[in-house]
Amino acid sequence: MRQLSMRDAINEALHLEMARDPRVIVLGEDVSGGAGGTSGQRDAAGGVFGVTKGLLPKFGEDRVIDTPISESAIIGAANGAALAGMRPVAELMFADFLGVCFDQVFNQAAKFRYMFGGKTACPIVIRTATGAGMNMGAQHSQSMYALVTAVPGLKVVVPSNAYDAKGLMLTAIRDDDPVVFFEHKALYPRKCAVPEGDYTIPFGEAALVREGEHVTVVAIGRMVSFAEKALDALAADGITADLIDPRTLSPLDDETIYESLENTGRLVIIDESPPRCSVASDIAALVASNAFHALKAPIVQITSPHTPVPFARELERLYVPSPQAIETAIRRLVKQ
Amino acid sequence: MRQLSMRDAINEALHLEMARDPRVIVLGEDVSGGAGGTSGQRDAAGGVFGVTKGLLPKFGEDRVIDTPISESAIIGAANGAALAGMRPVAELMFADFLGVCFDQVFNQAAKFRYMFGGKTACPIVIRTATGAGMNMGAQHSQSMYALVTAVPGLKVVVPSNAYDAKGLMLTAIRDDDPVVFFEHKALYPRKCAVPEGDYTIPFGEAALVREGEHVTVVAIGRMVSFAEKALDALAADGITADLIDPRTLSPLDDETIYESLENTGRLVIIDESPPRCSVASDIAALVASNAFHALKAPIVQITSPHTPVPFARELERLYVPSPQAIETAIRRLVKQ
Amino acid sequence: MPLPPDRLLRAYRQMKTIREFEERLHVEIQTGEIPGFTHLYSGQEAVAVGVCEHLGDADWIASTHRGHGHCIAKGCDVTGMMLEIYGRRDGLCKGKGGSMHIADMSKGMLGANAIVGGGPPIAVGAAIACKARRDGKVAVAFGGDGSCNQGTVFEAMNLAVVLKAPAIFVFEDNGYSEHTGADYAVGSRDIAGRARGFGMPAETCDGSDFFAVHAAMARALELARNGGGPSTIEAKTTRFFGHFEGDPMLYRAKDEVARHRETMDCLRIFRARVTTEGLLDDAALDAVDAEVMGLIDRSVAAARSAAPPTAADLLTDVYVSY
Amino acid sequence: MPLPPDRLLRAYRQMKTIREFEERLHVEIQTGEIPGFTHLYSGQEAVAVGVCEHLGDADWIASTHRGHGHCIAKGCDVTGMMLEIYGRRDGLCKGKGGSMHIADMSKGMLGANAIVGGGPPIAVGAAIACKARRDGKVAVAFGGDGSCNQGTVFEAMNLAVVLKAPAIFVFEDNGYSEHTGADYAVGSRDIAGRARGFGMPAETCDGSDFFAVHAAMARALELARNGGGPSTIEAKTTRFFGHFEGDPMLYRAKDEVARHRETMDCLRIFRARVTTEGLLDDAALDAVDAEVMGLIDRSVAAARSAAPPTAADLLTDVYVSY
Numbered sequence A, B: 001m002r003q004l005s006m007r008d009a010i011n012e013a014l015h016l017e018m019a020r021d022p023r024v025i026v027l028g029e030d031v032s033g034g035a036g037g038t039s040g041q042r043d044a045a046g047g048v049f050g051v052t053k054g055l056l057p058k059f060g061e062d063r064v065i066d067t068p069i070s071e072s073a074i075i076g077a078a079n080g081a082a083l084a085g086m087r088p089v090a091e092l093m094f095a096d097f098l099g100v101c102f103d104q105v106f107n108q109a110a111k112f113r114y115m116f117g118g119k120t121a122c123p124i125v126i127r128t129a130t131g132a133g134m135n136m137g138a139q140h141s142q143s144m145y146a147l148v149t150a151v152p153g154l155k156v157v158v159p160s161n162a163y164d165a166k167g168l169m170l171t172a173i174r175d176d177d178p179v180v181f182f183e184h185k186a187l188y189p190r191k192c193a194v195p196e197g198d199y200t201i202p203f204g205e206a207a208l209v210r211e212g213e214h215v216t217v218v219a220i221g222r223m224v225s226f227a228e229k230a231l232d233a234l235a236a237d238g239i240t241a242d243l244i245d246p247r248t249l250s251p252l253d254d255e256t257i258y259e260s261l262e263n264t265g266r267l268v269i270i271d272e273s274p275p276r277c278s279v280a281s282d283i284a285a286l287v288a289s290n291a292f293h294a295l296k297a298p299i300v301q302i303t304s305p306h307t308p309v310p311f312a313r314e315l316e317r318l319y320v321p322s323p324q325a326i327e328t329a330i331r332r333l334v335k336q
Numbered sequence C, D: 001m002p003l004p005p006d007r008l009l010r011a012y013r014q015m016k017t018i019r020e021f022e023e024r025l026h027v028e029i030q031t032g033e034i035p036g037f038t039h040l041y042s043g044q045e046a047v048a049v050g051v052c053e054h055l056g057d058a059d060w061i062a063s064t065h066r067g068h069g070h071c072i073a074k075g076c077d078v079t080g081m082m083l084e085i086y087g088r089r090d091g092l093c094k095g096k097g098g099s100m101h102i103a104d105m106s107k108g109m110l111g112a113n114a115i116v117g118g119g120p121p122i123a124v125g126a127a128i129a130c131k132a133r134r135d136g137k138v139a140v141a142f143g144g145d146g147s148c149n150q151g152t153v154f155e156a157m158n159l160a161v162v163l164k165a166p167a168i169f170v171f172e173d174n175g176y177s178e179h180t181g182a183d184y185a186v187g188s189r190d191i192a193g194r195a196r197g198f199g200m201p202a203e204t205c206d207g208s209d210f211f212a213v214h215a216a217m218a219r220a221l222e223l224a225r226n227g228g229g230p231s232t233i234e235a236k237t238t239r240f241f242g243h244f245e246g247d248p249m250l251y252r253a254k255d256e257v258a259r260h261r262e263t264m265d266c267l268r269i270f271r272a273r274v275t276t277e278g279l280l281d282d283a284a285l286d287a288v289d290a291e292v293m294g295l296i297d298r299s300v301a302a303a304r305s306a307a308p309p310t311a312a313d314l315l316t317d318v319y320v321s322y
């Protein structure tokens, strides 16, 4: 089958859904680019990561909207357009910018439906680039899933590959609730087989990426491929694992984790974000409350340290959980 | 000893520290009030909860600064003043407003020191009113500790009584790192014995509020008194607990929790915020990783549900964990 | 061209409904039966009604913490609102929202908002939707003098200018944001001037005069509906009560409210004008007054006896599906 | 009153240092040795230096993602900066910050900032500190044309007006925010007009002309230092490179940069003026050029051979104490 990068897979999902549903609009900084420039060329950017490339020429300026640098206005406008019947896909260039529009995300979008007694919906998708590994420094590299997973009313998606990204994006746009969709910068160029045409992946269904017997490994986003590397290395020693990719953090498919633990009794969670109040801790807590009796050993959380993301190559390499660290942790755990 | 409300205890701490250290300034909306009004009366508010009352008459307009409704500017200005050598105490009227200034909290204040290679400090205190129970609706009632506890570089304080609040506030202002200080609205009028003069309570030292043998109860903020009520009721049946009030969530005194678990083997965590990626889940995860072998039963997390805070009295009463719910949960747990 | 009598009477009825709704709430709140805290709109009625008189259900408004007036002017059901403010199960938001979160999409009411500055970006989004659909509708963002210091408001204004969105920003300068005077907190004290700085037309009008607001809105609307983009109306007005119920108003001169009730009461001003000019007569207006009082009485009675929400309601309406 | 020759020469040296620092980075980045992404300031030197020429170490500036020029103009150590951009242990921020986070409090440099709109509120805070201490110092917030659409910037401007804080807002309109033209994204295309809307004086000047910027800053400074509060300078300028290194600049006419290098090069314009007016001679300026090239060579050599940070560095400097 055709191989597509995650960038192109998401781009294709946007094309498909905009063609199918006239209520879908895309807005954000430089989502097309070139407005007001001197070259006369529009679609000069297509998003700084190129994910929205080609939408403007096809769907026009009423539906593909370049905005000023005003994240609160971008997300707020997406909210208002959604209340008024559109299905906006807003781009936040980097997830780190959630800070400058967080009110519109957590006090507005997330709460409309409940505050208004279930009488409305706010079907927005916030697409945003996430993650460390490109030496972009402390304000352009964070993994901020936990901040939105904590908020009732939001749904949270973190795809780990191009195939899932396309199917999850189609689900996200069609979902009637506000969705925050995290795209890992390091995964944009990564390719895998992606079918043409329309398919969706339901929210709240984890992928069982590998099956094994000694340990349950839950990995998020880019960490899925890191876990696979670690498991490849461990296979030589006969250590195998259930590798679970939750794909959506809210709703979270915790049942699949509990079921796996019935067999393995051992849990490793890998999360690129810092440890406190993280998704790793969230999953660990759910297990310690709901599947405690399946546990044969302490839960192992592999996360970044409790520090901002450092800039220097050497430091950032140490910051992000590595396949080696994962391998070592699993090896130690299965011995317990 | 003299009884002081938490409101007055914090007010006293501010008075003491402003008198002691000329670098301390206070800023926020209506922290004095009356500026530009027609009555000619300044200090017309002293903060909407009255916590900063009397500071303006004593310390003047250069040090007690009423601001426009501009939370980003308020926290940003506190940051800049701190970098320039002051020790600002900024008031965010309600913790829910963290959304409109979150960038200045988590991308700026929290990261300066690390990004700048340890060559500076940002000694700000953000005071803010927190918590449900007054029917203030979804945007004025949240418990947002987790959002800041998750952020490396921030310290987080949640006092449960007037005595602690005063000592912790003095520590907070003298601390060289950015501190977010959550004041529960329902605790403002609650009185307890508070000494005059200067005393501090160190960060990262939990209070062992009660000692007991059957279960370890960790409760945060207002939930400490709820836990006490539940334990009072349980005492009749001979059920006793270690009741731990962490007082600061970052740094967190997890050691005290582990030590208690060595004796009790059972853990209940009570947190007023919704469950996902919460401080309750954070503590549960730490225990499941670091004190697993002490656990004799599943960890019990008592939190609000995964919903926004509802308005109606009946609903909000159901939303906030109740002493009864705590009592029932403990009773069930000790039987396991 | 003067408004026809039926529209004049409707406008009066709405202003009167808002006034009596608020004056009655002010009384009922003393009983302790109403939860939470409430911000009354009394005194500013001519702004909400002067603006919304032009709008239909398919036009949009985004409101503020002081939203009852906007809700009523936009056509929200008065009894549904009263039930909501009492936190009843059959309230407009099932008791989950309360005074600061009343909304009704079927009436084009995007919600009151307890976050100052929360509404304007949302209104611009609704305006973007109108533009994309070319449905000829507009979106109005209401805000106070205090809100005009919140960054989100300026972002919304600039975005509307850039996109030539059919958005209208209405600032009600009632002189105060909570306990602080606008002459202190609004750097220039010239909100319209700020709007012009962003490149849109803006005018200041007397917010106690229904006709002045109505005329300003007519101009803004014509611009917006003809693809001319956003504009701003700054209405000078006053509130007859404290910032919230319970506010001792230490920041206001002792006689200020009494004076304003004398000189800036939009209902009196309206009645004087329409009767002097022979557009309506006192009998018709008095009939409206009586009718409104009945409506308010009935809505309070309904709210008092209505059922509260139940435990099952706590967990619903968080998501459409989860 | 013209500047004395030594100050003129210092200003030239700083502009030249910025230029060569950036032109050299543009080359070095091709080697792949410099991590992350970098925004070059080349073309805008007269703004940073025209402003900072007036300031001492005890005055403050807050910078942007495009911060190298501001850092150098404010006196940060050039080699320390180069090491930081290379991510070295002895860099100004120990390799933890990088190009977008260079700061040096001892030089009054409050930090570059990777958040557009992050700096201005911080600068106002520094100005508040100056005011509280009555130390006669000021704080300057730099920002781009794009930043002037961010709400935080307006909040900062209004707060400075309200408090009459000694803050100066300098907007460098280089025509673009990333891939989008300012004539599209800045509603009014009149940043100074916006500032006036908030109630502060504002002027627009030619950002390629050191003397124009310097004169505008002199006026702003006099106001700020005499308790007159904030003001704004809008400098029209251009950037000689892409938004970030690697930007193909599809949004700019093919010959635009070449044309601007011809007509808007602040170094040429400066040299022409000072030599024509006999204030400095070519020999002196050439000597500075040579000196600067040497400095840049040495700083690159130092950065290349410097040691990277170690695992121990990862966990330090998060808190002062924890």
Ligand SMILES: Cc1ncc(C[n+]2csc(CCOP(=O)(O)OP(=O)(O)O)c2C)c(N)n1
Pocket: B029, B069, B071, B093, B097, B100, C065, C066, C114, C115, C116, C117, C143, C144, C145, C146, C147, C148, C174, C176, C177, C178, C243
């Ligand atoms: C972001 C935010 N900051 C502060 C508040 C608290 N607050 C509620 S209303 C208000 C004053 C608003 O003043 P104005 O905009 O003039 O409206 P008015 O109350 O006069 O109608 C403030 C500060 C809030 N609700 N949201």
Ligand SMILES: Cc1ncc(C[n+]2csc(CCOP(=O)(O)OP(=O)(O)O)c2C)c(N)n1
Pocket: A029, A069, A071, A093, A097, A100, D065, D066, D114, D115, D116, D117, D143, D144, D145, D146, D147, D148, D174, D176, D177, D178, D243
């Ligand atoms: C809050 C935020 N939004 C978006 C960005 C991405 N971004 C970085 S620079 C930039 C353009 C800034 O334009 P301008 O202010 O004109 O400065 P210039 O790059 O021209 O110096 C953008 C959109 C960011 N860093 N921060």
Ligand SMILES: [Mg+2]
Pocket: C144, C145, C146, C172, C173, C174, C175, C176, C177, C178
């Ligand atoms: Mg007001």
Ligand SMILES: [Mg+2]
Pocket: D144, D145, D146, D172, D173, D174, D175, D176, D177, D178
């Ligand atoms: Mg620019």
